[in-house]
Amino acid sequence: MSSIDTQKLSNAIRFLAIDAIVRAGEGHQGVPLGMAEIATALFTRHLKFNPADPQWPDRDRFVLSNGHGSMLLYALLHLTGYANFGIDQIRTFREMGSHCEGHPEFDTASGIEVTTGPLGQGIANAFGMAVAEAYLNAKFGAGIVDHYTYAFVGDGCLQEGVGQEMISLAGHLKLGKLILCWDDNRITDDGSTTLSISENVSERFRVAGWHVVEVDGHDLEAVSDALAQAKADPRPSMLACRTTIARGIARLQGQRGGHSGRLFDKDADAARNAMNWPHAPFEIPDDVLHSWREAGRRSEDEYRAWRERVASLPAPARAEFDRIQAGELPEGWRQTLETYKRDAGTRDEAPGGIMISAEINDLLANVLPERMVGCADLEAPTSHKRSLRAFTVEDRGGAYVHCGVREHVMGAMANGMAAHGGVIPLTVTYLAFSDYERPAMRMAALMGLPVKFVFSHDSIGVAKNGPTHQPVEILASLRAMPNMHVFRPADAVEAAECWMLAYERTSGPSTMVFARQALPLVRTKHEDDNRSARGGYVLAEAEGGVRRVTLIATGSEVALALAAREQLQAAGIATAVVSMPCCERFDDEDAAYRSSVLGADAVRVVVEAAVRFGWDRYIGERGGFVGMKGFGASGAAEALYEHFGITPRHIVEEVKRHL
Amino acid sequence: MSSIDTQKLSNAIRFLAIDAIVRAGEGHQGVPLGMAEIATALFTRHLKFNPADPQWPDRDRFVLSNGHGSMLLYALLHLTGYANFGIDQIRTFREMGSHCEGHPEFDTASGIEVTTGPLGQGIANAFGMAVAEAYLNAKFGAGIVDHYTYAFVGDGCLQEGVGQEMISLAGHLKLGKLILCWDDNRITDDGSTTLSISENVSERFRVAGWHVVEVDGHDLEAVSDALAQAKADPRPSMLACRTTIARGIARLQGQRGGHSGRLFDKDADAARNAMNWPHAPFEIPDDVLHSWREAGRRSEDEYRAWRERVASLPAPARAEFDRIQAGELPEGWRQTLETYKRDAGTRDEAPGGIMISAEINDLLANVLPERMVGCADLEAPTSHKRSLRAFTVEDRGGAYVHCGVREHVMGAMANGMAAHGGVIPLTVTYLAFSDYERPAMRMAALMGLPVKFVFSHDSIGVAKNGPTHQPVEILASLRAMPNMHVFRPADAVEAAECWMLAYERTSGPSTMVFARQALPLVRTKHEDDNRSARGGYVLAEAEGGVRRVTLIATGSEVALALAAREQLQAAGIATAVVSMPCCERFDDEDAAYRSSVLGADAVRVVVEAAVRFGWDRYIGERGGFVGMKGFGASGAAEALYEHFGITPRHIVEEVKRHL
Structure with missing residues (x-):
């Protein structure tokens, strides 16, 4: 492809983003306009992917960690031919029900690897993908799970603590197939990055053992060369791509407003003139779209070869690979x-x-x-x-x-x-x-x-x-x-x-x-049923008459509730103990079951060595609670339980107060 | 003081820590034994402090960010003469009611600047102290608030994201009076630090603009010299102190178990022999204690001079200084x-x-x-x-x-x-x-x-x-x-x-x-009372009979509740609206007030564009909830409120369902 072609390819991303953002009345143009050439270099020359099978297990992973720039991803998915990103979706960017949501939402069947937006999460997810790839690669041998993981990242992700943790740990683990492209635009939502950072970000990566390439982010050839170097280097790579935020919008580019300042029709018109893009909104000329769709088919040979490699795995390995890919648990x-x-x-x-x-x-x-x-x-x-x-x-x-x-x-x-x-x-x-x-x-x-x-x-x-x-x-x-x-x-x-x-x-x-301390056995009678499956269940039913009291407890406090029940029963108060290992599962049960467990007419006392907040839906209006009212203290466990009133004696007192 | 004296001073810290930890049966000896010389250098030669007035506003701040090493701090407070850290407190380390809690708990009156333990928090607190100092220094002029902030820090604090964020931001802000002493012992609770980190930590600080000094952490003179350099340098300083964890416990020093492996009497005995410390547990020889107490009085002249400077401030500045130190709000x-x-x-x-x-x-x-x-x-x-x-x-x-x-x-x-x-x-x-x-x-x-x-x-x-x-x-x-x-x-x-x-x-x-969106006025009638002070209050009482329904709402949903009330009143259902800006304050009110607001016999429906969790204590057994059941979606606000059923119409329906 000639150089004018590649610029058109990048501009196709730009105008899809501009048109969608103008139409939505909001969005973040900074990333799609600033990273259009980087994205074009990656998707048309390096990324291994197959829009016809978005969940191809051995695809390269692509994470847009600066997820506010979601239109960049949607434009790429549209241009390369993902079925769920037709132009109708691009047109409904940020509308209820559109695949083109404000931020990318996890949907691998459609081509979105992970939900991003909260900064720093995406690059840390990418790190996890690279760990999984390395593990599976070792397990099944090269050529089965053997791919790169790319992430686009802005300044924000790299300032976040989680981003810094990732840099340190990925460098330590030398994940050579993890490649970041940093949108080094030197602008944040507040203005110049110099408001809040002075360090040389490239050096910070180098200290952590990364391979760093500094490159003009608008020079597609240079970015492509840098990507090639990154793939060859045994260290994780960071491409520091010098860019201009919102490049193409004259009024905003390189400015603070480039991040997400509102775009209007006149901005789109001006950009069309300046970039010689005479096409109507949401219209991609055939030659450009054709080139993009070709790029989307670039990995077809690799895809077929991979399928053959998997097919020729020894049967047990093949079965195991299929099983874990499907997320199925094995026999036994x-x-x-x-x-x-x-x-x-x-x-x-x-x-x-x-x-x-x-x-x-x-x-x-x-x-x-x-x-x-x-x-x-x-x-x-x-x-x-x-x-x-x-x-x-x-x-x-x-x-x-x-x-x-x-x-x-x-x-x-x-x-x-x-x-x-x-x-x-x-x-x-x-x-x-x-x-x-x-x-x-x-x-x-x-x-x-x-x-x-x-x-x-x-x-x-x-x-x-x-x-x-x-x-x-x-x-x-x-x-x-x-x-x-x-x-x-x-x-x-x-x-x-x-x-x-x-x-x-x-x-x-x-x-x-789990508790740190010992958990004495409360389920002494074997039952085949998984009683925890319903979230909460009657562990010990009331005896000697109609149930008057239900003690509801979790974890280490179930044993305390059982001891309190002994005392209450001895005093002639028919008391049941409910163990509630999972409230969410219990809440999913039908009302009749829940009522039978809680005891419709019983006084209910919840026992948990934690705050009451959230328990009132089971306690109801006549019951009580034994637990913590505030933060804890330093001391021996027995002294603390006594001090905070979480003992069988206190449970009995609380029950009697409410009877 | 001669060199043998300083070793005794450091060993006094060591044996207080050993004796207290042996007696408690648990604790973290790694820090107090590994940083004893560093602490001695700081407290006997550099730190500006006054045990007789622990809250002296211009004291240097000292933060033990590796708070699990709490016995280091308690030993220092005892040795230098803080009233609340007598030997009886050291003897009751980790017992209920002791000042010597498992981790240091915020108590400036006793000499503890901040609660530490969750890693990374302490150094970030120290950074905040240094910002406050610089701000107040600029406000009142040098010599009024004009102190250093020191923090001791382990590997964990520096791995945490919050620690990394601090390094970056403190370097950017060039807080020259912030000085960290890093306990570079190369051991974590899991074993060698090389399990999880490869980067050169000193270089990471240098990249962020810090002044770094690498020093033998057991050479008190070298540490003292490094502290002097740090104080003189205009950049924030990090002293990378090479240390041996648990130094002095032959069985554990330099080992993984040094961190918090259990200490026994025989370890203490062996240490006494090896370090020529023939004194009984918890006994500090007079000459050593005398030297430490002298160190505790080192800043008395500075303290007096400071009081004079404050006394001679112009009256308005003096009054302002006293006011903000007392945390009092000004007239008006x-x-x-x-x-x-x-x-x-x-x-x-x-x-x-x-x-x-x-x-x-x-x-x-x-x-x-x-x-x-x-x-x-x-x-x-x-x-x-x-x-x-x-x-x-x-x-x-x-x-x-x-x-x-x-x-x-x-x-x-x-x-x-x-x-x-x-x-x-x-x-x-x-x-x-x-x-x-x-x-x-x-x-x-x-x-x-x-x-x-x-x-x-x-x-x-x-x-x-x-x-x-x-x-x-x-x-x-x-x-x-x-x-x-x-x-x-x-x-x-x-x-x-x-x-x-x-x-x-x-x-x-x-x-x-606060909402991002507009908040229309719901309090249209002026009232002198601060109605929010009771946490929740009746914003609109039911009309036309006994109250049958109470709608309880917060924030942007109060206006929706008022609109629903109009419809319910029009349908002849006497409905009140309660605004609940602060549940915690409402819960502190007496039962009679709470009951009068909630309406003892009313059907109560809570309206909040969030999950129900925690609201049942107000809803009771007959009421309902209008809000979110799960995560949100991307779309126009009106479409979302309609989609998730948070509108006056839905509120009316929910009320009718429960009447």
């Missing part, structure tokens, strides 16, 4: 946990809560080889490494990622792995630090990614480390999140059941919450 | 907001919610000059800069900190400012990104710091930017946090009232939540 995984559950019900000793989770997951290490575990420098106290090897530069087959003290990128990495496919990611840290990971957890919930977020040290049971390390509000804050299932099992039996439910859940993330 | 501040409130009730146009907050705060720019505002690259859409100047290298008198896209360090900076005193910090960003700031918000709530966390774009009203930018669960997650007051005013009148309450609140943080 459930039996492993059923056996654990049966054995757990007969054990004498009471293991620490998080140790139960570690035991369960260790049993799955070989049964579910697609599991990858990230942990934030807490290997010993959370114990989910065990028989896993570390994922390192030398050993890409290791399934345990030492994330360092970087919870945020750990969570976002897991999202990227889940979006990539072929891998089931877990992350492990303390519950008190889930707040550090929370922006990524929200994205998992929003995207419906089946990440397992595992937490230990779930209450004042942490004891002497004090209130900084004692979650009290965090269970509530996570239960408030749509599409997040929060599991807090009471013992090893429930833990096995909850882990079965978490591994079965594919429509969203699961938060697995 | 309230009148400014009362006037705004009165005028707001007569305005014709309906300003955008966040613009109302901006107007109010702009009126206070000169009235409350101690306000400092941080904003995360959203100056225009959130508009809280206006007549403020930027805080820059050249202009330390600017009160607006351009934080860049770094929400987390912004929040932690504000905590450091509030802990420093003399400054009232606000932070401003979008509510959807409060999750990025949340770990700092939790620390503000835990410490009881009066930070104002301001948020815009508070619901699906954000519209076309889509679900990433639409908070639905975030109000609930913040209301779940103990000691956090969440204000969501309905119009400009309520906004003025809520801002009065926020500025009056000194016992904890306030979250101020």
Whole structure:
């Protein structure tokens, strides 16, 4: 293609963006106009993709981390021929129901790899995709999962802490197939980047071990050469692309307003004149569209060759590859946990809560080889490494990622792995630090990614480390999140059941919450049913008459509720105990079941070593609560439970107050 | 002091830590044993402090960012003579009620500058202290607020995103009086730091514009020289102190177990032999204690000179200095907001919610000059800069900190400012990104710091930017946090009232939540009372009979509730509307008031464009809810409110369903 051709190709992106943004009355033109040449270089010469099969497992991944520039992505998907991005979609940018939403929303079937917008998440997702690729590449051999991961990124993503964590960890892990293109336009929404940053960003990457190429972002040939260098270099690469924000809009380009200042028809008209683009809005001339569609078919040979390679894999490898790509669990995984559950019900000793989770997951290490575990420098106290090897530069087959003290990128990495496919990611840290990971957890919930977020040290049971390390509000804050299932099992039996439910859940993330302290057995009678499946259930029914009281508890407090029930029953008060390992699942049950469990006419007292917020829907107007009223304190666990009034005696008192 | 003396001084720290940790049965010896010489150099030769007046406004600030090493701080406070850290406290380390809690808890009266433990927070707090110092220094002239801020920091703090954000921003702002001492022990809880980091940390600081000195952390003279260099250098300084973790415990030093592996009596005995420390546990020989107490009096002359300088300030400056140090608000501040409130009730146009907050705060720019505002690259859409100047290298008198896209360090900076005193910090960003700031918000709530966390774009009203930018669960997650007051005013009148309450609140943080869209007036009749003070109140009483329905709403949904009330009243259903700008304040009211507002016998329907979670305590068993069931979508605001069923029509239907 001649040089005038490539400029037309880039301008096609520009005018689709301009026309859509003018029509919508809002949008962010800075990115699509500033990165049009970079995108053209990548999509017409380097990216391995197939618009006819957007979910081709071995496609290169492309993440628009500066997701506000969504029209860049939509323009590319339209031009290269993705079925769900016809011109009608571009015309309805930002309207209800359009595929062209304000920010890109996860939809791999349509060509969107991941939801982006909250800054820093996208590049951290891309990092996770590159980890998954390296792991699967090692597992199946080169040529099966063997692709690059590209991310476009603006200044904001690189200022965010999660972005900085990613730079450090990706450099450490030397993920050579991760390539960032930085839109170095030196403008933010507030004005010059010099308002808030002085450091040499390229140098910051180099310190972390990255390969950096500095290039004119409007010189397509130079960008293409830089991409070629990046692909060849064994280090992760960052292309520092010097660009002009909103290039092509004379009134705004290179200015603060270029970011998202409103565009009008007259801006579009002026741009048409200046760039010699005499076509009507949303009209792409045939020759330009033809070239773009050709680019969309560039990887067809590679696609066919890949299919042949997969087809000629030995049958067991082929079956395994198909299985993990489909996200299906293998034969026997459930039996492993059923056996654990049966054995757990007969054990004498009471293991620490998080140790139960570690035991369960260790049993799955070989049964579910697609599991990858990230942990934030807490290997010993959370114990989910065990028989896993570390994922390192030398050993890409290791399934345990030492994330360092970087919870945020750990969570976002897991999202990227889940979006990539072929891998089931877990992350492990303390519950008190889930707040550090929370922006990524929200994205998992929003995207419906089946990440397992595992937490230990779930209450004042942490004891002497004090209130900084004692979650009290965090269970509530996570239960408030749509599409997040929060599991807090009471013992090893429930833990096995909850882990079965978490591994079965594919429509969203699961938060697995465990105590640090020992969880004595509360499910002493074996039952084949997964009782946790309904979220809450009657663990011990009232005896000696009509139920007058229902004690509802979770996790480590179920044992306290059982002890209180003994005292109440002894006093002639017919009392049931409900274990509620997962409120979200319970809420999905029908009203009759819920009412039968809660006890329509019973006084209900909830017991949880956390705040009451969110529990009133079960307590109703006559019941009570035994738990925390504020932050915790530093002291021995027994002293704290007594001090904060979370004991069988206090439960009995609370019941009597409400009877 | 001779060299043998200084070693004894450092060893006094070591043995207090060892004895306390052995007695407690747990603790983190790695830091106090590894940083004993660094601490001795700082506290005996450089730190400006006065144990007899721990809150001396011009003291150097000292933050133990690696807060798990709390025994280092407690040992220093004991040795230098802080009244609340007698040997009885050291002996009760980690026991309920001891000042020596598992992690240091904010208590400036006792000598603890800030709560630390969650990694990265402490150094970011220290950064905020340095900003406050520079601002107050510019305001009152050198010699009044003119001190250094020191922080001890481990590898974890520097891996955390918030730490990286701090490095970048502090370098940019060239805060020359901020000095970090890095405990470069090359060991983490998981083992060698090489498991998770490869970059040259010193170089990373240099890239960001820091002055770095590399030094042997066990050579007290070298550390002292490095501290002298750091104080003289105009850049922020980082002392990379090469240390051995748990130095002195032969079995653990330099090892992974050095971090917090359990210490036993035999370890203490061996250490006593090896370090020639023949003293009983918790016993400090007189000569050593005498030297330490002398060090504690080192700054007495400076202290007296400072008091004289303050005493000889011109009377207005003196009064102003005393006022802001006491955290008292000036004459007239309230009148400014009362006037705004009165005028707001007569305005014709309906300003955008966040613009109302901006107007109010702009009126206070000169009235409350101690306000400092941080904003995360959203100056225009959130508009809280206006007549403020930027805080820059050249202009330390600017009160607006351009934080860049770094929400987390912004929040932690504000905590450091509030802990420093003399400054009232606000932070401003979008509510959807409060999750990025949340770990700092939790620390503000835990410490009881009066930070104002301001948020815009508070619901699906954000519209076309889509679900990433639409908070639905975030109000609930913040209301779940103990000691956090969440204000969501309905119009400009309520906004003025809520801002009065926020500025009056000194016992904890306030979250101020505003819509992006216009907030039409709902408080059209002027009332002198601050009706928002009780958290919730009857905005429109039922008419034409006994109240049958109570609609409870917040923020932008109050106007919808009023419109629904019109329809219900027209249908003969006596309906009241309750505005609930602050649930936490409402919950603090007595039961009689709460019952009168909610309507004991009324059907109650809550209306909020967010999830129901947490609202059931007001809804009761017969009521309903109109709001969000999951994440939002991208589209026009009207289309979204209709799609999600948050309109007067839907409210009326929900009421009728429950009547």
